Amino acid sequence: MTGARVGSALTDEQAAVRDLVREFAREEVRPGARAADAAAAFPEDVWDRLAELGLTGLTVPTAYGGFDADATTYAVVNEELAHGSLAVATALSVHCLVTSCLAEFGNASHRERWLPEMAAGRPVGAFCLSEPHAGSNPAGMSTTAVYDPDADEYVLDGEKQWITNGSRAGVAVVFAKAVDGDADAPDPDSITQFLVPMDAEGVAVGKKEEKLGLRASDTTPITFDDCRVPTANRLTEEGRGLSAALETLTGGRIGIAAQAVGVARAALEAATAYAREREQFGEPLSEIGAIRHKVAEMSTDVSASRLLVREAARKVEAGEDARVTAAQAKYRASEAAMSTTNEAVQIHGGYGYTTAFDVERFYRDAKVTEIYEGTTEIQKEVIARGTFDTR
Ligand SMILES: Cc1cc2nc3c(=O)[nH]c(=O)nc-3n(C[C@H](O)[C@H](O)[C@H](O)COP(=O)(O)OP(=O)(O)OC[C@H]3O[C@@H](n4cnc5c(N)ncnc54)[C@H](O)[C@@H]3O)c2cc1C
Numbered sequence: 001m002t003g004a005r006v007g008s009a010l011t012d013e014q015a016a017v018r019d020l021v022r023e024f025a026r027e028e029v030r031p032g033a034r035a036a037d038a039a040a041a042f043p044e045d046v047w048d049r050l051a052e053l054g055l056t057g058l059t060v061p062t063a064y065g066g067f068d069a070d071a072t073t074y075a076v077v078n079e080e081l082a083h084g085s086l087a088v089a090t091a092l093s094v095h096c097l098v099t100s101c102l103a104e105f106g107n108a109s110h111r112e113r114w115l116p117e118m119a120a121g122r123p124v125g126a127f128c129l130s131e132p133h134a135g136s137n138p139a140g141m142s143t144t145a146v147y148d149p150d151a152d153e154y155v156l157d158g159e160k161q162w163i164t165n166g167s168r169a170g171v172a173v174v175f176a177k178a179v180d181g182d183a184d185a186p187d188p189d190s191i192t193q194f195l196v197p198m199d200a201e202g203v204a205v206g207k208k209e210e211k212l213g214l215r216a217s218d219t220t221p222i223t224f225d226d227c228r229v230p231t232a233n234r235l236t237e238e239g240r241g242l243s244a245a246l247e248t249l250t251g252g253r254i255g256i257a258a259q260a261v262g263v264a265r266a267a268l269e270a271a272t273a274y275a276r277e278r279e280q281f282g283e284p285l286s287e288i289g290a291i292r293h294k295v296a297e298m299s300t301d302v303s304a305s306r307l308l309v310r311e312a313a314r315k316v317e318a319g320e321d322a323r324v325t326a327a328q329a330k331y332r333a334s335e336a337a338m339s340t341t342n343e344a345v346q347i348h349g350g351y352g353y354t355t356a357f358d359v360e361r362f363y364r365d366a367k368v369t370e371i372y373e374g375t376t377e378i379q380k381e382v383i384a385r386g387t388f389d390t391r
Contacts, residue, residue: 008310010076017069018076024053025084033085036216037361040208042168043216046088051121055081059096059251061103064115071251071313071322075258079306082262086365087216089262090372091124093255094164098125100248101173101193105235110195114171123170126198128160128222129245135162136378138175138242139188143224145176152231154178154194156202156224162372166220167205172196174224175245178238191241195233202227213364250323252373253330254312260333260369261305267337267344267362268298274348274357285347294343301336308332324386331379334369341366 010018029046036043050056058077060066069077074096082089099118102110118125134140143158156176163172174196177186196203206221236244272295275285285291308329315322341363345352352359370376 008307008314010072014070014073014076017073018080020053021055021077021080022083024049025080029081029084029088033087033216034355034358034361036085036087038215038355040210040215042091042218043085043088044168046085047091047121047124050088050092054119055092056095056121057099057119058092059100059103060115060119061111064103064111064119066099066115066119071254071316072310074251075254075309075313078255078258079262079265079309082259083266084262085216086259086263086368087214089259090214090217090368091165091168093252093259094127095125096255097127097248097252098171098173100251101127101235101244102195104248105193105244106195107232109232110235114195118171123198124165124168126163126165126169126172126222128163128172128174128196130160130162132159132161132221136375138245139191141175141177141191142186143174143176144179144186145192145194145229146179147231148228151228153228154231154234156194156196156227156229158224160222160224162209163220163222164217164372166218166222167208168218169198172198172203172222173235175241176224187239190239191245192238193235193241193244194229195235196224196227196229200227200229212367213361214368215364249373250326251316253326253379254309254316254322256369256373257305257309257312257326257329257333260330260337260366261302261309263362263366263369264298264302264305264333264337264340267341267359267366268295268302270357270359270362271295271298271344271347274351278349291347294347298340298343301340305329305333305336324383327374327379327382327386330369330374331376331383334366334376337366337369 032043054067057066058069062068131141145154145156174194178190178192179186202225204223209219278285312322312325312329344359345363
Protein backbone atom coordinates (compact mmCIF):
# COMPACT_ATOMS: atom_id res chain seq x y z
CA MET A 1 0.00 0.00 0.00
CA THR A 2 1.79 3.14 -1.17
CA GLY A 3 2.05 5.75 1.53
CA ALA A 4 0.66 3.46 4.23
CA ARG A 5 2.45 3.24 7.53
CA VAL A 6 2.63 0.41 10.03
CA GLY A 7 3.77 1.11 13.61
CA SER A 8 6.89 3.28 13.56
CA ALA A 9 7.66 2.48 9.90
CA LEU A 10 7.81 5.39 7.48
CA THR A 11 5.47 5.94 4.57
CA ASP A 12 7.04 5.82 1.10
CA GLU A 13 7.05 9.63 0.97
CA GLN A 14 8.67 9.94 4.40
CA ALA A 15 11.29 7.34 3.48
CA ALA A 16 12.02 9.24 0.24
CA VAL A 17 12.62 12.46 2.18
CA ARG A 18 14.82 10.59 4.66
CA ASP A 19 16.93 9.15 1.84
CA LEU A 20 17.29 12.52 0.13
CA VAL A 21 18.33 14.33 3.32
CA ARG A 22 20.58 11.44 4.37
CA GLU A 23 22.50 11.68 1.11
CA PHE A 24 22.63 15.48 1.29
CA ALA A 25 23.94 15.34 4.87
CA ARG A 26 26.57 12.76 3.94
CA GLU A 27 27.72 14.50 0.75
CA GLU A 28 27.34 18.19 1.58
CA VAL A 29 26.92 18.76 5.31
CA ARG A 30 29.28 16.41 7.14
CA PRO A 31 32.38 17.11 4.96
CA GLY A 32 32.57 20.75 6.10
CA ALA A 33 31.36 20.25 9.68
CA ARG A 34 34.78 19.93 11.30
CA ALA A 35 36.12 23.10 9.65
CA ALA A 36 32.94 25.06 10.50
CA ASP A 37 33.29 23.96 14.13
CA ALA A 38 36.97 24.97 14.24
CA ALA A 39 36.20 28.36 12.68
CA ALA A 40 33.03 28.79 14.78
CA ALA A 41 31.37 29.98 11.57
CA PHE A 42 27.97 28.98 10.27
CA PRO A 43 28.22 27.39 6.78
CA GLU A 44 26.02 29.75 4.73
CA ASP A 45 26.62 27.70 1.57
CA VAL A 46 24.96 24.74 3.29
CA TRP A 47 22.01 26.96 4.24
CA ASP A 48 21.61 28.01 0.60
CA ARG A 49 21.54 24.35 -0.40
CA LEU A 50 18.93 23.62 2.30
CA ALA A 51 16.86 26.36 0.70
CA GLU A 52 17.32 24.89 -2.79
CA LEU A 53 16.12 21.54 -1.48
CA GLY A 54 13.02 23.19 0.01
CA LEU A 55 14.01 22.33 3.59
CA THR A 56 13.89 25.94 4.84
CA GLY A 57 10.17 25.73 4.08
CA LEU A 58 9.74 22.48 6.01
CA THR A 59 7.02 23.85 8.33
CA VAL A 60 5.62 26.43 5.90
CA PRO A 61 2.16 25.65 4.42
CA THR A 62 2.24 24.69 0.74
CA ALA A 63 0.05 27.73 -0.08
CA TYR A 64 3.07 29.88 0.84
CA GLY A 65 5.65 27.84 -1.06
CA GLY A 66 6.55 25.45 1.74
CA PHE A 67 6.72 21.72 2.33
CA ASP A 68 4.12 21.57 5.15
CA ALA A 69 5.87 18.53 6.62
CA ASP A 70 4.04 16.25 9.02
CA ALA A 71 5.62 15.69 12.46
CA THR A 72 7.30 12.44 11.44
CA THR A 73 8.90 13.98 8.35
CA TYR A 74 10.05 16.91 10.48
CA ALA A 75 11.68 14.46 12.90
CA VAL A 76 13.28 12.43 10.12
CA VAL A 77 14.82 15.56 8.55
CA ASN A 78 16.17 16.64 11.94
CA GLU A 79 17.74 13.25 12.60
CA GLU A 80 19.41 13.11 9.20
CA LEU A 81 20.69 16.69 9.26
CA ALA A 82 22.05 16.32 12.80
CA HIS A 83 23.82 13.17 11.65
CA GLY A 84 25.71 15.52 9.32
CA SER A 85 25.99 18.53 11.66
CA LEU A 86 24.07 19.41 14.79
CA ALA A 87 24.85 23.09 14.24
CA VAL A 88 23.09 23.05 10.86
CA ALA A 89 20.13 21.07 12.19
CA THR A 90 19.76 23.50 15.10
CA ALA A 91 19.78 26.55 12.84
CA LEU A 92 17.09 24.99 10.66
CA SER A 93 14.92 23.88 13.58
CA VAL A 94 14.88 27.40 15.07
CA HIS A 95 14.02 28.88 11.65
CA CYS A 96 11.19 26.34 11.53
CA LEU A 97 9.93 27.37 15.00
CA VAL A 98 9.56 30.89 13.63
CA THR A 99 7.78 29.83 10.44
CA SER A 100 5.51 27.60 12.58
CA CYS A 101 4.59 30.59 14.80
CA LEU A 102 3.81 32.66 11.71
CA ALA A 103 1.75 29.91 10.12
CA GLU A 104 -0.11 29.20 13.36
CA PHE A 105 -0.57 32.62 14.93
CA GLY A 106 0.07 35.14 12.16
CA ASN A 107 -2.73 36.78 10.17
CA ALA A 108 -2.99 36.59 6.38
CA SER A 109 -0.81 39.63 5.84
CA HIS A 110 1.97 38.31 8.14
CA ARG A 111 1.90 35.02 6.31
CA GLU A 112 1.94 36.59 2.85
CA ARG A 113 4.66 39.05 3.80
CA TRP A 114 7.10 36.59 5.41
CA LEU A 115 6.42 32.94 4.69
CA PRO A 116 7.24 32.69 0.96
CA GLU A 117 10.61 34.41 1.50
CA MET A 118 11.39 32.36 4.59
CA ALA A 119 10.44 29.16 2.77
CA ALA A 120 12.97 30.22 0.13
CA GLY A 121 15.65 30.48 2.85
CA ARG A 122 15.91 34.16 3.75
CA PRO A 123 15.24 35.98 5.94
CA VAL A 124 16.39 33.50 8.55
CA GLY A 125 14.24 33.34 11.71
CA ALA A 126 15.21 33.73 15.38
CA PHE A 127 13.10 32.73 18.39
CA CYS A 128 13.62 35.11 21.34
CA LEU A 129 12.21 33.59 24.52
CA SER A 130 15.12 33.11 26.98
CA GLU A 131 16.64 35.95 28.96
CA PRO A 132 19.74 36.28 31.15
CA HIS A 133 17.63 35.79 34.30
CA ALA A 134 14.77 33.70 32.85
CA GLY A 135 15.58 30.43 31.09
CA SER A 136 13.76 27.45 32.59
CA ASN A 137 11.16 29.84 33.94
CA PRO A 138 10.19 32.08 31.00
CA ALA A 139 7.29 33.50 33.06
CA GLY A 140 10.00 35.36 34.99
CA MET A 141 11.04 37.33 31.89
CA SER A 142 11.68 41.07 32.20
CA THR A 143 11.21 42.23 28.61
CA THR A 144 8.25 44.56 28.44
CA ALA A 145 5.95 45.80 25.71
CA VAL A 146 4.22 49.06 26.59
CA TYR A 147 1.27 50.01 24.40
CA ASP A 148 1.31 53.53 22.96
CA PRO A 149 -2.31 54.25 21.94
CA ASP A 150 -1.40 57.43 20.04
CA ALA A 151 0.85 55.57 17.61
CA ASP A 152 -0.97 52.21 17.90
CA GLU A 153 2.41 50.63 18.62
CA TYR A 154 4.10 48.64 21.38
CA VAL A 155 7.45 49.75 22.73
CA LEU A 156 9.72 46.78 23.49
CA ASP A 157 12.49 46.97 26.07
CA GLY A 158 14.60 44.11 27.37
CA GLU A 159 17.39 41.65 26.72
CA LYS A 160 17.14 38.17 25.24
CA GLN A 161 19.88 35.59 25.72
CA TRP A 162 21.17 32.49 23.85
CA ILE A 163 19.43 33.35 20.61
CA THR A 164 20.22 30.84 17.87
CA ASN A 165 20.68 32.50 14.44
CA GLY A 166 21.02 35.80 16.36
CA SER A 167 23.35 37.54 13.95
CA ARG A 168 22.05 35.69 10.86
CA ALA A 169 18.37 36.44 11.39
CA GLY A 170 16.27 38.91 9.43
CA VAL A 171 13.15 38.45 11.51
CA ALA A 172 12.43 37.35 15.07
CA VAL A 173 9.54 36.13 17.14
CA VAL A 174 9.93 37.99 20.45
CA PHE A 175 8.17 37.33 23.76
CA ALA A 176 7.47 40.25 26.08
CA LYS A 177 5.14 41.15 28.93
CA ALA A 178 2.46 43.58 27.82
CA VAL A 179 2.32 46.24 30.50
CA ASP A 180 0.02 49.06 31.22
CA GLY A 181 2.22 52.16 31.35
CA ASP A 182 0.89 52.99 34.85
CA ALA A 183 1.37 49.50 36.40
CA ASP A 184 4.06 49.05 39.10
CA ALA A 185 5.20 45.61 37.87
CA PRO A 186 4.43 43.57 34.76
CA ASP A 187 1.78 40.88 35.15
CA PRO A 188 3.40 37.41 34.79
CA ASP A 189 0.33 36.29 32.79
CA SER A 190 0.73 39.04 30.20
CA ILE A 191 3.35 37.40 27.95
CA THR A 192 2.64 38.24 24.33
CA GLN A 193 4.29 37.20 21.06
CA PHE A 194 5.50 39.82 18.57
CA LEU A 195 7.06 39.67 15.16
CA VAL A 196 10.06 41.98 14.92
CA PRO A 197 12.12 42.60 11.78
CA MET A 198 15.76 42.60 12.84
CA ASP A 199 16.39 45.91 11.05
CA ALA A 200 13.82 47.67 13.27
CA GLU A 201 15.19 50.63 15.20
CA GLY A 202 16.24 49.68 18.74
CA VAL A 203 17.26 46.09 17.96
CA ALA A 204 20.92 45.30 18.73
CA VAL A 205 22.66 41.96 18.33
CA GLY A 206 25.41 41.25 20.86
CA LYS A 207 28.67 39.34 20.60
CA LYS A 208 28.56 35.69 19.59
CA GLU A 209 28.90 33.29 22.53
CA GLU A 210 32.05 31.14 22.76
CA LYS A 211 30.63 27.67 23.33
CA LEU A 212 31.78 24.17 24.36
CA GLY A 213 30.10 22.64 21.33
CA LEU A 214 27.68 23.56 18.56
CA ARG A 215 30.34 26.10 17.75
CA ALA A 216 29.28 26.63 14.14
CA SER A 217 25.81 27.63 15.29
CA ASP A 218 25.41 31.30 15.89
CA THR A 219 24.26 32.11 19.47
CA THR A 220 23.97 35.75 20.58
CA PRO A 221 22.18 38.04 22.99
CA ILE A 222 19.72 40.49 21.42
CA THR A 223 18.59 43.69 23.10
CA PHE A 224 15.45 45.70 22.43
CA ASP A 225 15.80 49.33 23.42
CA ASP A 226 12.77 51.53 22.85
CA CYS A 227 11.96 49.29 19.88
CA ARG A 228 8.62 50.30 18.36
CA VAL A 229 6.51 47.52 16.89
CA PRO A 230 3.17 48.20 15.20
CA THR A 231 0.19 46.53 16.87
CA ALA A 232 -0.32 44.69 13.58
CA ASN A 233 2.88 42.76 14.40
CA ARG A 234 1.41 41.28 17.56
CA LEU A 235 1.07 37.57 16.83
CA THR A 236 -1.03 36.62 19.85
CA GLU A 237 -3.54 38.29 22.09
CA GLU A 238 -1.97 39.87 25.15
CA GLY A 239 -1.28 37.08 27.66
CA ARG A 240 -1.51 34.27 25.09
CA GLY A 241 2.19 34.33 24.22
CA LEU A 242 3.52 31.78 26.69
CA SER A 243 0.90 29.10 26.07
CA ALA A 244 1.48 29.64 22.33
CA ALA A 245 5.23 29.24 22.86
CA LEU A 246 4.71 26.01 24.79
CA GLU A 247 2.51 24.64 21.98
CA THR A 248 5.22 25.41 19.44
CA LEU A 249 7.89 23.93 21.71
CA THR A 250 6.16 20.53 21.87
CA GLY A 251 6.93 20.13 18.16
CA GLY A 252 10.32 21.74 18.72
CA ARG A 253 11.23 19.21 21.40
CA ILE A 254 10.44 16.32 19.07
CA GLY A 255 12.84 17.93 16.60
CA ILE A 256 15.58 18.26 19.25
CA ALA A 257 15.03 14.65 20.33
CA ALA A 258 15.38 13.58 16.70
CA GLN A 259 18.58 15.63 16.42
CA ALA A 260 19.93 13.84 19.50
CA VAL A 261 19.18 10.51 17.78
CA GLY A 262 21.10 11.74 14.72
CA VAL A 263 24.18 12.63 16.76
CA ALA A 264 24.00 9.35 18.71
CA ARG A 265 23.74 7.40 15.45
CA ALA A 266 26.72 9.24 14.00
CA ALA A 267 28.74 8.35 17.12
CA LEU A 268 27.64 4.71 16.95
CA GLU A 269 28.65 4.43 13.29
CA ALA A 270 32.02 6.10 13.89
CA ALA A 271 32.69 3.79 16.85
CA THR A 272 31.80 0.58 14.99
CA ALA A 273 33.89 1.57 11.95
CA TYR A 274 36.87 2.31 14.19
CA ALA A 275 36.42 -0.86 16.23
CA ARG A 276 36.55 -2.96 13.05
CA GLU A 277 39.84 -1.36 11.97
CA ARG A 278 41.74 -0.93 15.22
CA GLU A 279 43.61 -3.97 16.49
CA GLN A 280 44.88 -4.61 20.01
CA PHE A 281 46.15 -7.87 21.50
CA GLY A 282 46.18 -9.29 17.97
CA GLU A 283 42.50 -8.81 17.20
CA PRO A 284 40.14 -6.02 16.15
CA LEU A 285 38.43 -4.14 18.97
CA SER A 286 35.16 -5.38 17.47
CA GLU A 287 36.02 -8.88 18.73
CA ILE A 288 36.55 -7.76 22.33
CA GLY A 289 33.56 -8.44 24.58
CA ALA A 290 33.75 -5.17 26.53
CA ILE A 291 33.65 -3.17 23.27
CA ARG A 292 30.88 -5.32 21.79
CA HIS A 293 28.72 -4.69 24.86
CA LYS A 294 29.29 -0.95 24.64
CA VAL A 295 28.16 -1.07 21.01
CA ALA A 296 25.11 -3.16 21.97
CA GLU A 297 24.10 -0.54 24.53
CA MET A 298 24.69 2.34 22.12
CA SER A 299 22.69 0.65 19.38
CA THR A 300 19.79 -0.07 21.76
CA ASP A 301 19.79 3.55 22.98
CA VAL A 302 19.58 4.86 19.41
CA SER A 303 16.69 2.55 18.49
CA ALA A 304 14.73 3.12 21.72
CA SER A 305 15.13 6.89 21.44
CA ARG A 306 13.98 6.89 17.84
CA LEU A 307 10.89 4.89 18.77
CA LEU A 308 9.95 7.52 21.37
CA VAL A 309 10.48 10.27 18.80
CA ARG A 310 8.24 8.46 16.31
CA GLU A 311 5.55 7.88 18.95
CA ALA A 312 5.56 11.56 19.90
CA ALA A 313 5.29 12.50 16.21
CA ARG A 314 2.46 10.02 15.71
CA LYS A 315 0.53 11.60 18.58
CA VAL A 316 0.93 15.06 17.05
CA GLU A 317 -0.33 13.76 13.72
CA ALA A 318 -3.29 12.02 15.39
CA GLY A 319 -4.20 15.23 17.22
CA GLU A 320 -3.47 13.61 20.61
CA ASP A 321 -1.79 15.40 23.50
CA ALA A 322 1.93 14.81 22.78
CA ARG A 323 3.47 16.94 25.54
CA VAL A 324 4.54 14.11 27.83
CA THR A 325 5.77 11.82 25.05
CA ALA A 326 7.70 14.71 23.46
CA ALA A 327 9.33 15.40 26.84
CA GLN A 328 10.12 11.69 27.26
CA ALA A 329 11.64 11.59 23.79
CA LYS A 330 13.79 14.65 24.44
CA TYR A 331 14.90 13.42 27.86
CA ARG A 332 15.74 9.90 26.70
CA ALA A 333 17.30 10.82 23.34
CA SER A 334 19.50 13.58 24.75
CA GLU A 335 20.77 11.23 27.47
CA ALA A 336 21.43 8.65 24.77
CA ALA A 337 23.32 11.26 22.74
CA MET A 338 25.54 12.02 25.74
CA SER A 339 26.24 8.40 26.69
CA THR A 340 26.69 7.24 23.09
CA THR A 341 29.12 10.02 22.17
CA ASN A 342 31.00 9.42 25.44
CA GLU A 343 31.41 5.74 24.60
CA ALA A 344 32.39 6.57 21.03
CA VAL A 345 35.27 8.68 22.35
CA GLN A 346 36.18 5.83 24.74
CA ILE A 347 36.23 3.26 21.92
CA HIS A 348 38.59 5.53 19.98
CA GLY A 349 40.95 5.66 22.99
CA GLY A 350 43.48 8.51 22.87
CA TYR A 351 42.68 9.23 19.22
CA GLY A 352 39.08 9.97 20.22
CA TYR A 353 40.35 12.76 22.41
CA THR A 354 41.89 14.57 19.45
CA THR A 355 40.36 16.65 16.69
CA ALA A 356 41.64 14.11 14.14
CA PHE A 357 38.36 12.24 14.62
CA ASP A 358 34.80 13.55 14.63
CA VAL A 359 33.77 11.83 17.86
CA GLU A 360 35.16 14.57 20.12
CA ARG A 361 32.92 17.07 18.29
CA PHE A 362 29.90 14.77 18.59
CA TYR A 363 30.60 14.58 22.34
CA ARG A 364 30.85 18.36 22.75
CA ASP A 365 27.81 18.97 20.55
CA ALA A 366 25.62 16.35 22.25
CA LYS A 367 25.63 18.17 25.59
CA VAL A 368 23.45 20.99 24.35
CA THR A 369 20.57 18.63 23.59
CA GLU A 370 20.19 18.21 27.38
CA ILE A 371 19.92 21.99 27.77
CA TYR A 372 18.12 23.88 25.01
CA GLU A 373 14.35 23.92 24.43
CA GLY A 374 13.95 22.85 28.07
CA THR A 375 16.59 21.15 30.20
CA THR A 376 16.44 17.50 31.22
CA GLU A 377 15.19 18.55 34.66
CA ILE A 378 12.31 20.49 33.09
CA GLN A 379 11.43 17.55 30.79
CA LYS A 380 11.31 15.28 33.86
CA GLU A 381 8.99 17.74 35.57
CA VAL A 382 6.66 17.72 32.52
CA ILE A 383 6.72 13.91 32.50
CA ALA A 384 6.09 13.64 36.27
CA ARG A 385 3.24 16.13 36.09
CA GLY A 386 1.64 14.20 33.21
CA THR A 387 2.14 10.88 34.98
CA PHE A 388 0.61 11.98 38.30
CA ASP A 389 -2.27 13.63 36.45
CA THR A 390 -3.21 10.57 34.41
CA ARG A 391 -2.76 7.69 36.88
C1 LIG B 1 23.40 26.79 22.31
C2 LIG B 1 22.10 27.28 22.85
C3 LIG B 1 21.14 27.74 21.99
C4 LIG B 1 19.93 28.25 22.48
N1 LIG B 1 19.00 28.78 21.60
C5 LIG B 1 17.92 29.42 22.11
C6 LIG B 1 17.03 30.16 21.24
O1 LIG B 1 17.20 30.16 20.02
N2 LIG B 1 16.00 30.84 21.80
C7 LIG B 1 15.77 30.85 23.15
O2 LIG B 1 14.81 31.50 23.58
N3 LIG B 1 16.58 30.17 23.99
C8 LIG B 1 17.65 29.47 23.51
N4 LIG B 1 18.50 28.80 24.37
C9 LIG B 1 18.25 28.88 25.80
C10 LIG B 1 17.87 27.58 26.46
O3 LIG B 1 16.57 27.20 26.11
C11 LIG B 1 18.08 27.77 27.98
O4 LIG B 1 19.49 27.80 28.19
C12 LIG B 1 17.45 26.68 28.80
O5 LIG B 1 16.04 26.78 28.74
C13 LIG B 1 17.90 26.73 30.26
O6 LIG B 1 17.79 28.01 30.80
P1 LIG B 1 19.03 28.66 31.58
O7 LIG B 1 20.22 28.53 30.72
O8 LIG B 1 18.64 30.01 32.02
O9 LIG B 1 19.25 27.72 32.84
P2 LIG B 1 18.46 27.83 34.26
O10 LIG B 1 17.00 27.94 34.03
O11 LIG B 1 19.13 28.85 35.10
O12 LIG B 1 18.78 26.39 34.86
C14 LIG B 1 20.03 26.05 35.48
C15 LIG B 1 19.91 24.62 36.04
O13 LIG B 1 18.87 24.56 37.02
C16 LIG B 1 17.92 23.58 36.64
N5 LIG B 1 16.57 24.03 37.02
C17 LIG B 1 16.01 25.25 36.83
N6 LIG B 1 14.75 25.26 37.30
C18 LIG B 1 14.49 24.02 37.77
C19 LIG B 1 13.36 23.39 38.37
N7 LIG B 1 12.21 24.05 38.59
N8 LIG B 1 13.47 22.09 38.71
C20 LIG B 1 14.62 21.40 38.52
N9 LIG B 1 15.73 21.95 37.95
C21 LIG B 1 15.67 23.23 37.59
C22 LIG B 1 18.04 23.46 35.11
O14 LIG B 1 17.54 22.24 34.65
C23 LIG B 1 19.54 23.60 34.94
O15 LIG B 1 20.16 22.39 35.22
C24 LIG B 1 19.68 28.25 23.88
C25 LIG B 1 20.65 27.74 24.76
C26 LIG B 1 21.86 27.27 24.26
C27 LIG B 1 22.89 26.77 25.24
